[in-house]
Amino acid sequence: MEVRGLSSASPMSPISRPETAPGLEKPQVTGPTSPTDEVEISAVGKMLDDASRTPGVREQRLAEIKAAIEAGTYETPEKIEFALSRMIEQLKLE
Helix, strand or coil: CEECCCCCCCCCEECCCCCCCCCCCCCCCCCCCCCCCCCCCCHHHHHHHHHHHCCCHHHHHHHHHHHHHHHCCCCCHHHHHHHHHHHHHHHHHC
């Protein structure tokens, strides 16, 4: 390829690719790497998982609560008083 200046009086000068300086190498381009995910389950998480897998007691307790709600005997004045006192204590801590 030849490049001429703005006027025809300029001499022609060839254009060539620049050479790399010695000691400088092109970095090797590698393909994208896939990220790796890791999951760590705490001891408490494992305990809760084990507890959720043990049927019986929880299912029985839920059945009792459902029956009490349907019968209208679940919410007693004592339970409401207890819940209110806990709520007030939590509000005091904030």
